[in-house]
Amino acid sequence: MSDVDDLRPRVAAAVGALRERAPLVHGATGSVTRALVADGLLAAGARPMLTESAAEAPTLVTVADALLVNLGSLSTDGMVGFLPTARTAAERGVPWVLDPTAIGVAPVRTPLARELLALRPSVVRGNASEVLVLAGGTTGGRGADSTACPEAAARAARALALDHACVVAVSGEVDLVTDGRRSARISSGTPLLTRVTGTGCLLGALTAAHLAVATPFVAAVAATALLTVASERVAHLRPGSFRVGLLDALDEVGADEVAGEVRLAWG
Amino acid sequence: MSDVDDLRPRVAAAVGALRERAPLVHGATGSVTRALVADGLLAAGARPMLTESAAEAPTLVTVADALLVNLGSLSTDGMVGFLPTARTAAERGVPWVLDPTAIGVAPVRTPLARELLALRPSVVRGNASEVLVLAGGTTGGRGADSTACPEAAARAARALALDHACVVAVSGEVDLVTDGRRSARISSGTPLLTRVTGTGCLLGALTAAHLAVATPFVAAVAATALLTVASERVAHLRPGSFRVGLLDALDEVGADEVAGEVRLAWG
Amino acid sequence: MSDVDDLRPRVAAAVGALRERAPLVHGATGSVTRALVADGLLAAGARPMLTESAAEAPTLVTVADALLVNLGSLSTDGMVGFLPTARTAAERGVPWVLDPTAIGVAPVRTPLARELLALRPSVVRGNASEVLVLAGGTTGGRGADSTACPEAAARAARALALDHACVVAVSGEVDLVTDGRRSARISSGTPLLTRVTGTGCLLGALTAAHLAVATPFVAAVAATALLTVASERVAHLRPGSFRVGLLDALDEVGADEVAGEVRLAWG
Numbered sequence: 083m084s085d086v087d088d089l090r091p092r093v094a095a096a097v098g099a100l101r102e103r104a105p106l107v108h109g110a111t112g113s114v115t116r117a118l119v120a121d122g123l124l125a126a127g128a129r130p131m132l133t134e135s136a137a138e139a140p141t142l143v144t145v146a147d148a149l150l151v152n153l154g155s156l157s158t159d160g161m162v163g164f165l166p167t168a169r170t171a172a173e174r175g176v177p178w179v180l181d182p183t184a185i186g187v188a189p190v191r192t193p194l195a196r197e198l199l200a201l202r203p204s205v206v207r208g209n210a211s212e213v214l215v216l217a218g219g220t221t222g223g224r225g226a227d228s229t230a231c232p233e234a235a236a237r238a239a240r241a242l243a244l245d246h247a248c249v250v251a252v253s254g255e256v257d258l259v260t261d262g263r264r265s266a267r268i269s270s271g272t273p274l275l276t277r278v279t280g281t282g283c284l285l286g287a288l289t290a291a292h293l294a295v296a297t298p299f300v301a302a303v304a305a306t307a308l309l310t311v312a313s314e315r316v317a318h319l320r321p322g323s324f325r326v327g328l329l330d331a332l333d334e335v336g337a338d339e340v341a342g343e344v345r346l347a348w349g
Numbered sequence: 350m351s352d353v354d355d356l357r358p359r360v361a362a363a364v365g366a367l368r369e370r371a372p373l374v375h376g377a378t379g380s381v382t383r384a385l386v387a388d389g390l391l392a393a394g395a396r397p398m399l400t401e402s403a404a405e406a407p408t409l410v411t412v413a414d415a416l417l418v419n420l421g422s423l424s425t426d427g428m429v430g431f432l433p434t435a436r437t438a439a440e441r442g443v444p445w446v447l448d449p450t451a452i453g454v455a456p457v458r459t460p461l462a463r464e465l466l467a468l469r470p471s472v473v474r475g476n477a478s479e480v481l482v483l484a485g486g487t488t489g490g491r492g493a494d495s496t497a498c499p500e501a502a503a504r505a506a507r508a509l510a511l512d513h514a515c516v517v518a519v520s521g522e523v524d525l526v527t528d529g530r531r532s533a534r535i536s537s538g539t540p541l542l543t544r545v546t547g548t549g550c551l552l553g554a555l556t557a558a559h560l561a562v563a564t565p566f567v568a569a570v571a572a573t574a575l576l577t578v579a580s581e582r583v584a585h586l587r588p589g590s591f592r593v594g595l596l597d598a599l600d601e602v603g604a605d606e607v608a609g610e611v612r613l614a615w616g
Numbered sequence: 617m618s619d620v621d622d623l624r625p626r627v628a629a630a631v632g633a634l635r636e637r638a639p640l641v642h643g644a645t646g647s648v649t650r651a652l653v654a655d656g657l658l659a660a661g662a663r664p665m666l667t668e669s670a671a672e673a674p675t676l677v678t679v680a681d682a683l684l685v686n687l688g689s690l691s692t693d694g695m696v697g698f699l700p701t702a703r704t705a706a707e708r709g710v711p712w713v714l715d716p717t718a719i720g721v722a723p724v725r726t727p728l729a730r731e732l733l734a735l736r737p738s739v740v741r742g743n744a745s746e747v748l749v750l751a752g753g754t755t756g757g758r759g760a761d762s763t764a765c766p767e768a769a770a771r772a773a774r775a776l777a778l779d780h781a782c783v784v785a786v787s788g789e790v791d792l793v794t795d796g797r798r799s800a801r802i803s804s805g806t807p808l809l810t811r812v813t814g815t816g817c818l819l820g821a822l823t824a825a826h827l828a829v830a831t832p833f834v835a836a837v838a839a840t841a842l843l844t845v846a847s848e849r850v851a852h853l854r855p856g857s858f859r860v861g862l863l864d865a866l867d868e869v870g871a872d873e874v875a876g877e878v879r880l881a882w883g
Contacts, residue, residue, distance in 0.1 A: 112666075116422075117382070117384055117546060121589070124545065132379075135423060135428070137428065138456060141454065141456045155668075156672060157693055158425070158693050159425050161669070187675065187676060187678075188675065188676055278655060279664065320659075320863070320867045321659045321863050321867050322862065322863025323864055325863075326590055326592075326593055326860055329588055330588065334587055384651055387814075388813050391813060391855060397648075397813065400689045402695070404724045405690060405722050408721065408722065409721060412721055424691075425692070426691055593857055593860055597854035597856040600856075
């Protein structure tokens with residue numbers, strides 16, 4: 083894949099395969115965004131299963147096709163349940179995404195993210211601040227926002243990917259997906275994605291869903307392409323209507339359109 | 350009630366009485382679907398009260414007109430709180446619905462569902478897989494999906510209803526409501542109901558709401574009729590808009606229309 | 617501020633400053649309404665951060681510009697986390713709002729609300745029943761509804777405000793904001809606000825957001841003005857569409873329009 087033209091058909095194939103196979107995606111994710119994550123997975127063609135308690139999540143992940151672990155609004159159930167759930171996924175070969183939401187100031191989730199990172203996620207997905215903190219560079223932003231420099235984050239992402247043999251996806255005005263050697267940049271999307279709670283979590287969930295049907299690199303690019311191309315269809319709306327329209331667009335947009343319309347570049 | 354024409358006026362009366370009396374419905378239900386459950390109850394004319402912790406839920410249920418216990422995305426609070434809450438409801442004569450979401454593989458909720466079943470729910474509501482597991486027949490589907498044969502589920506539902514002196518409602522392409530001796534089938538609805546998270550939970554909550562104003566059998570039929578007739582009004586929409594339109598339709602549809610338009614049969 | 621005309625420009629300035637400064641609002645609030653609270657804060661121009669566990673919330677509040685503590689659908693995490701979080705806010709000078717949702721019958725949240733009240737909230741926000749219970753007058757309504765007399769609640773609110781040196785906001789058909797000496801009444805709004813779950817929680821969150829840019833009295837008036845004026849724009853819709861349209865309107869309505877259109881009086 084030295085050419086973007088090689089990547090586009092893989093994106094189309096992944097988005098199409100998701101709809102055809104309807105993978106079961108286990109989402110261990112914060113309570114604020116669960117409904118959007120579940121509805122977004124359904125709209126894209128996947129099937130959601132969301133539970134986080136240590137008593138059930140490690141067992142339930144064994145029947146899933148992929149897992150998302152997202153640290154947003156971390157509960158006690160999540161603090162106790164995330165590690166055994168991710169460990170089971172790693173042992174059973176269930177591909178999984180780590181989304182280290184708002185690490186930095188938060189005292190529990192920052193070391194927890196590092197422990198999770200040792201359990202071989204296929205993809206790490208975060209904003210620039212979160213990726214920099216995970217890579218050891220800074221102490222992070224405030225809340226779920228990112229205040230970091232994109233280029234510093236790109237260097238951190240490449241290092242993180244090489245160190246942990248995973249794909250790292252950094253969301254921002256331009257999204258970056260890297261395995262440490264090659265990097266794709268996706269510049270589709272709309273600032274409205276930051277005006278609705280949970281679109282970052284949904285991107286993590288869609289990445290997990292695509293892991294069931296594609297390689298980690300293609301899965302991360304395809305999920306970003308799907309969400310951002312869908313978002314552009316409803317970029318003229320205000321935030322309440324945008325959230326609704328985004329779900330409609332995830333259902334409506336064709337796999338070939340996603341691959342054809344995404345603004346994609348290497349580098 | 351040997352004739353469907355005898356059932357229709359009871360459905361109309363129940364849907365109308367719900368709006369008139371605005372019963373307070375205690376929902377002990379998973380975090381993913383709570384907002385849809387609460388908004389759906391409000392749209393239908395009931396008043397929601399959602400809490401699940403053992404420290405508060407057993408006390409709060411004493412002021413409620415009906416209770417829903419739903420095992421979806423079971424939290425530690427729910428594991429500890431559901432049994433004392435249902436026990437209090439049973440002792441105080443508060444009618445209640447058991448929705449054993451995703452039992453089967455899940456290690457805690459499967460035995461918990463059996464313990465709850467011993468506390469005399471008025472209605473058990475689930476999909477075919479869940480009803481088969483609860484009746485002891487199989488080990489269940491994956492997640493909240495159903496993979497079971499409808500006729501096997503109908504037999505299991507009738508046996509479950511007779512064994513536990515309750516009404517059993519099985520959702521699917523055709524919904525079944527049975528008390529073990531007689532059974533109603535409702536074939537209204539749209540596949541879009543499976544493309545939005547929480548419509549099954551909402552059906553359980555609407556069933557609980559109708560328990561405050563009707564017998565268990567009529568309550569289960571009326572709730573199914575209300576939700577499926579409302580869903581047909583917005584069946585042309587994509588999933589994001591469908592979720593919004595479903596709430597609008599629950600508010601808008603008339604009680605007589607629900608009773609008149611529902612596709613209902615005995616058997 | 618002896619004249620309503622003195623209050624209007626302060627309301628306009630507060631609503632405008634919120635959008636300009638985008639304060640980070642920490643919401644410790646129930647799981648049912650978190651998505652609406654977060655999306656409503658974003659639509660109004662603030663940035664939400666929602667977490668409630670004792671392990672993280674007291675640390676995270678130190679980077680916030682304001683805090684909301686809402687007792688709705690109280691979880692075990694909230695029971696344990698709310699007091700240390702509010703204590704940290706009080707110690708660090710982070711202004712905060714106490715929303716004692718559904719106190720009265722609920723056995724844990726009623727004494728918890730009193731302990732929280734001792735930690736110097738800038739604003740206490742509730743319906744008439746909740747304010748009467750907190751002031752010691754009654755044992756409260758059922759669930760999150762209010763059954764109390766507005767005038768009795770107004771007296772209780774003034775007493776509560778004087779006793780605790782805070783502003784008390786009582787929502788109802790006419791909203792009241794008082795510091796014990798002077799009181800503003802806002803009669804804008806629509807009954808649809810009671811047909812959607814979480815609009816009371818959202819009002820508490822918007823009040824917290826305005827605390828970052830205005831005095832407690834002006835913050836409570838401005839938040840009520842913003843929400844009720846926005847609600848009137850979409851008062852012709854049914855509840856599902858109303859929830860969506862309300863978020864759009866929070867984004868769209870101008871600060872001067874809010875101040876100009878709000879039905880505001882002293883007394």
